[in-house]
Amino acid sequence: MRPPADKVTPISGFPELLPAERLAELHFLDTIREVFELHGFAPLETRAVEPVERLLGKGGDAEKEIYGVSRLAGDDSGRDAALGLHFDLTVPFARYVLEHAGRLQFPFRRYQIQKVWRGERPQEGRFREFTQADIDVVDVGELAPHLEAEMPLVIAEAFRRLPVGEFRIQVNNRQVPxxxxxxxxxxxxxxxxxxxxxxxxxxxxxxxxxxxxxxxxxxxxxxxxxxxxxxxxxxxxxxxxxxxxxxxxxxxxxxxxxxxxxxxxxxxAPGTLVADLRIARGLDYYTGTVYETQLVGSEDWGSVCSGGRYDSLASDGRTTYPGVGISIGLTRLVHLLVTKRGLTASRSTPAAVLVAVVDEESRTRSDAVAAALRSRGVPCEVAPTAAKFGKQIRYADRRGIPYVWFPGAGESGQDQVKDIRSGEQADADATTWDCPAADLRPTLLTSQG
RNA sequence: GUGGGUGUAGCUCAGCUGGUAGAGCAUCGCGUUGUGGUCGCGAGGGCCGCGGGUUCAAGUCCCGUCACUCACCCCA
Known part of the structure; x- marks a missing residue:
């Protein structure tokens, strides 16, 4: 039975965030990307689909995890018949390396931040659609062993800049067990x-x-x-x-x-890497070093960042490109921090200022104020209606916008800006006013840890 | 894929042995006719997941189904 068309329901395993939470996730994304680039990883994006044949055989029972792609009205006998959504970023990357080997320089370092899909039964912290943030290095024939130490250290650097608390990167080598x-x-x-x-x-x-x-x-x-x-x-x-x-x-x-x-x-990075001879998990293309990452005090969340070395994933039969990589489960990490540790942003919009509108006739004056603020890098929006000022202030308050700008409110007709947290209001000029740096962008908040 | 739990307002939930739907929060309005948050008063909002059955009568009992959820499997 199909529910009424106007009834909306969540789809299990396909998480969606509220704006403040998404702002927090974007902060994570920006930070991770910055650290990856500081380490010279080149940006890369691969298509969402791979031939099912390539996705298979790269993991044990990968088959039941793979979402196939087909056209609703198509007979799937055509060329698109055997496409599947990628379930990680390493298998597509290996394919990419083979396809573009002639135009890449080795060792090749890349980062890749994309959605992946797995057809499994969702649970807390486990999703069917989620984002991974991945770094890998591949080389031709041989891969320098020191890279196996570098991968988790890059992750550690990113994590230290994020409000994740203490963490441990556990390392093992599959050859040991x-x-x-x-x-x-x-x-x-x-x-x-x-x-x-x-x-x-x-x-x-x-x-x-x-x-x-x-x-x-x-x-x-x-x-x-x-x-x-x-x-x-x-x-x-x-x-x-x-x-x-x-x-x-x-x-x-x-x-x-x-x-x-x-x-x-x-x-x-003393204390960050721990040899732990118990861990062995991850996709089964790993052949040597493997990593898992847990947040201290939240070990039951499982690993929030895993990876390892793969010696034969990328091979065209003649040349083999061994690689090593590690991947942050961004969706799991952010989702758990949001639900378990109260992670959120200080406001639900990027706007630092709400420019009030005195009446609709003077809206252009408010628009001009907003334009002046934006030209100096201050995110702002203009009030949607010329409602009573009390309502306009409340509009800002509900969204966590710290400042309300009142055009022409001063004694001699100059503008004023009010910090609605303290209630202080002072004369201001949109072409010179300095928004305090701490208020320019939403900041991250956690209720604990 | 296997096994358990739960589906009632936007959210969190109450609703006894069947008797015509409730609270808190949120939203909106008024008190307060252009400077919010507190307080008071009020309003809107429900195919009680869907379909069938039992009954004079079903949110409540039975069957089915779908969805969500927890565990297994596997994994970020």
């Missing part, structure tokens, strides 16, 4: 990772039981859990792993790579 599992005789690496990953939710006893159920011996389960328990913000994790007495060449390679990343992190 892989080599470790193989070293103790567990050959189903992916399956084991999936079970161990439930540790936070169901606890060690149940994880051990599941591992045994999946064919591991109790001793293998014990060792897998012991590995998952290791974390450190320095290099002590290496000795802790060694102490478990397992050896395998893949494990050695993973430990070395992870130690290198943590070493750089310790030098450049």
């Amino acid at each position: 892989e080599g470790f599992y193989l070293g103790i005789g567990l050959t189903d690496v992916a399956g084991t990772l999936r079970i161990v990953d439930k540790l936070d939710k169901i606890g060690p006893e149940k994880v051990a039981a599941l591992l045994v159920e999946a064919g591991a011996t109790p001793e293998q389960a014990r060792l897998a859990l012991a590995l998952a328990d290791i974390r450190s913000s320095d290099l002590s994790f290496v000795d802790e792993v060694r102490a478990l007495g397992v050896s395998h060449p893949t494990l050695d390679a993973g430990l070395e790579a992870l130690a290198a990343v943590i070493t750089v992190g310790m030098q450049r």
Whole structure:
């Protein structure tokens, strides 16, 4: 049954914000973009669709997550038949690199901030349409290991400029658990990772039981859990792993790579990167280093920024372009801060000034004031009606606009501007008045943290 | 895809063993005829998600359906 056409209802997983919240999100966007550009990442946007074939096979059960695109009235036998909306920005980027390799300079650094779509069941902080802010570096043939440390440090720099509170970027290398599992005789690496990953939710006893159920011996389960328990913000994790007495060449390679990343992190941003041998998630094209980011005190929100190294995602069969990248889940981050920590903007409009209108005959005078203010960079709007001044002030108050401008209100007919928070009103000239810098743009507010 | 919960005013919700729809907030108006916020008074606003059934009578009970939501799966 279809509801009446004039009944509007939200669509689950397709979030929409109110203006003040959107202003807060834009502040995040601007800040993130500025930091990305400070680090020399080139801007890039890719089309929203990719051939379904390319999206598939890049992730385990990506298929059920992909939204197909079709024309309502079309028979889909034509050339558009197999298009799907991208579910992340890394797979399209890999395709872009292959397509434009001849015109790019390597190593190629780019940032990309776009909507992505995933056909999953929405929950708190999980959406079907959301924005990711992504940085990646790809090179030809070989990729310098220091880039694996750089990616999360760029994110850390952006986060430090935003009201997200304390955060931790957890780093692991998939070769560590892989080599470790193989070293103790567990050959189903992916399956084991999936079970161990439930540790936070169901606890060690149940994880051990599941591992045994999946064919591991109790001793293998014990060792897998012991590995998952290791974390450190320095290099002590290496000795802790060694102490478990397992050896395998893949494990050695993973430990070395992870130690290198943590070493750089310790030098450049002490305490920010944490080696955590439990984390292993993310899309399954990752082959080495992987990242997850949690806000301290809000770990139950899940990761707000993840990524990793992928060695074979971009390959034309002859040349391979290994890459590493990390992606901020902007929609999740902002949505959770808005709903859980009261993040919002100080007003619901960019306007710092409402220019009052005395009567409709003098509206052009108000328009001229507004034009003068705008020419000097002061965002403003003119009152929609020449209502009583009380109403015009209330119009500004409701929107959080701090100043109301009264043309010709002074004793000798000069303009006046009123700060409606303090009630102070003084003579002013639109061609010289300085809007206090703190009031020029909406500022961010949080109720806590 | 699997399992649970919930659908009543713009928002948050109340509505008992069935008896013709309520509160707070928000909005608008007036008190206050061109300087707001407080206070007082008043007004507007409801296919009680949709369809069917039981009944003299359904917001209330039953069935179906859709939507939202939580958990699983997966993930930002």
